[in-house]
Amino acid sequence: MATLTFVSRRRIRELNWPLLVGSIAATAIGLFVIQSAGLHTAEAHTAYRKQAVYAVLGIGIMFGCSVVDYRIWRRIAPYLYGLNLAALLAILVLPHTSHGAQRWIAIGPLIVQPSEPAKLFLAIAIAAMLCRSDYRKLTDMWLPLLATAVPAILILKQPDLGTTLVIMAILTAELYFGLRRIEDFLIYIGGLAAAATYVVSSHFLKPFQKARLLVFLNPKIDPQGVGYSLNQSKIAVGNGQWIGRGWHQGTQTQLNFVPEHATDFAFTVLAEEFGFLGVVVLLALYVTILVGGVQAMLAARDRFSFLLATGIVAMLCFHMIVNIGMTIGIMPITGIPLPFISYGGSAIVTDFAAIGILLNIYAQKDRLIARSEE
């Protein structure tokens, strides 16, 4: 039985420092970015303070998750999944519209974006489902696929293409390790490609989502419209050059040429004001986090914790690559937040919770495992 002492020698010894330091340092950078991004907006002096509060809350939840035995997640996975579906359905019933999309629900004074924790809940649920059998046959895959497809479709309907893609990335990463035969994985990839083609060509995507994908393919088709954000973002990133224009000095940011600069385009602000050097510092912190994540994967004692760590690492990495990639024109504009940086309480709390789970998986690497649990 673990001692109730929160801080102990053993805890410190078992702590994965890269995960802890990387995430907290990235969050600190994020506060500077959000403060600067908010300078000329209506919520000029509130956004970064709110974010600081969310960060503290997130760090608390991270430590909380780090002491919760990860096996609990497997046990309550069905409930988490159910809660998740209920929340996503609730959005459709209780609209709180922002930017023409329904993504938020109000719980008392809190406005929560359920699609953020949904990613983590699904990573848990998928890992749990993949542990139900060995999946020797492809046909055994119907449950995790269906279980992922239902929330994916609900989120796509919000519409939130980005989160849908993140869920698909988590599923793909967990299947990559979870499927016994690599041929099954390749068949899955083929099916995924077919489904993606269908979704893009059907009426499933809203016109602006299709336009964003098309503009990604050729940004020059519409310089003032959909491609506007992309072009202005690229100009801002390039404007940063080596050392950046200086904090609060990014003209593209401060004069509002870059849209959504505290959220989707937070990286653009960092790149413009702190330049390539600032970008390298952030990327180094991200690599630190990913290294910590991979350490947690390697430390995983059982299949569930390995798949869960894989899903979390994939989720974080996908966020980083797609968000940064969109600001520099190598990924479509999808509105995925930048981990630990983008303004948004649900996102940062989810990110820290994910880190907490990784910390717990890592901390348990040397502990014995009871057979009955496998």
Place this chain on the structure above:
Amino acid sequence: MRQRARFRASPWRLAGFIAGMTIALLAVVARLISVQLVHGDQYRAAATANQVRLIPVAAPRGIIFDRSGKVVVRNRPSFVVALIPSEVKDIRAELEVVAQTLDLPQALLWDRLLHHHGVNYRNFDEVVTYEPYGPVILGSDLSVKQMARLAELKNDLPGVDVQAQPVRDYPYRGEGSHVFGYVGQITEDEYAQLKMEGYTPNDVIGKDGLEAVYDRYLRGVPGGDQVAVDAQGQVARHLSYRPPIPGNGLILTLDWRLQEIVERALAKGIRAWGGRRRFGGAVVVEDPWTGGILALASSPNFDPNDFAISISAKRYAYYLNDPLRPLYNRAIAAATPTGSTFKMVTGSAALTVPVVKLHEVVYDSGAWNCGGALFRDIAAGGLGATTFVPALAASSDGFFYQMSWRLGNERLRKYALAFGLGALSGIDLPGEYPGNWPTNAWSLKVTGLPLEPSDVCSLGIGQGAMQATPLQMANVESAVINGGTLYRPHVVHAVVDQANRIVKTFEPQVIREVPVTKAALAAVRDGMSRVTDPGGTAYGLAIEGLPFGGKTGTAETAGGAGPNTTWFVAYAPAKHPVLAMAVFVDRSGGYGAQVAAPIARDVLVQYFHMKP
């Protein structure tokens, strides 16, 4: 509790997973290096171009003063709606709103948007491409209410801007219009010619009159407001401001009181003679001692204010379609035979050569046989035995046929040219016409017939193929008055800076000393001063208390078939003249004494404060 084997993932799959993340991260880093480090300069330039904008600030044009310092042309502020094409989001919707606010038809705004500065664009995209920052003026002279409404709608109208612009203002409207000319937007052709002199495509430049001739003094130096704008095109902060330097002012030789008298007397005189018939006419009043123009009017005139804000097509069509051509400056460009006013030249020449002595008695039968062609004096009849001075006062054609015949074509031409006929006077106004003095070569070319010796008899009384402008006749008269000095007529006396310090003075320039004797000129003046005496052609037009000299002229048109063009040249006061005046009414019918002379008399009465 039994221990189960530790879970181990496939090392190959792990390697693939880590490799996948690494490749993706490296792709991001590679792209960042490309954007920030390799092409950073381009993106920084784009960022600067994004936010920095130079808004040209028009310089107010120089003020124009009359000789006594009265302001006759100035500027007034006008609020205009300007469109900055590159910042427009939805041109159709925005033009609709602007049209409603200004209460103008949308079609007109589209017309102004696509057709301006002499360029025709096919669609708005072309405007954006070629004039991204415009500004294209959609409407001018906004009311306070319209400005307030546009200010309210500012956020819905990206790229639509309300600006204050100095607009040229001619407070006396049509009066002096043929001296001042008018201003307008520079056209593409003009810009191509003038861009080396620092003109910009948005400049307002002088198009005619003094505004055109002295444009480089009047225009000033446009300023610039360098601003940073945000994504909505709103000015975020001012980076630097270079104030415009207003243009230099002009001090004219015009006497504005006289100019107003002249304009009104000309219009009134034409109305009094013609009733509902309209005629073109002109008056030039010159200072005989300097060549400075005291007044210059051409009727009908036009309102230069119509051009100050881009003239409407309708208004322009009105000016172009009026058969009397209001934009045509008759004072310096209408060259016609001058009738007997030319006897000033013939007379001075005859006494200078001399072909006649001052008191030589010449028999005037009312006709003269010019080398086989009989010329008759239709108007005056024969004076019988007469001498030079009474013959000039009575404008005896019979007498002057003889003088012309005695002079011959060669000598008459020499004196006509010496008095400045057939050549540009060089006045500082555009559009001057040199007139004509026929030579043998000219006659062969135009009529196919050589100049006959007999032609001198019609030329000598200001008929036939000779042509002169009102300006030239006023200048001839000035030379007669001042003892034979032919000045270059001019309108501008000096250029002054903003503080009204003189920066440049235009001294009177002498074209030449006319080779005539002072005595000859004195005799001509003697004859002219008797024009209102009994036997003079303007008998009855004398002004009590103001003796003046004058000479009537009546020129046949269309070979005698058309209505006469009437002339009168006058100077006053007779003893010590301060002004020389030429009055011309085009194809008015009647005689100089009936049409042109009363106009001159009216001017003199008013100017010298005489009883009518």
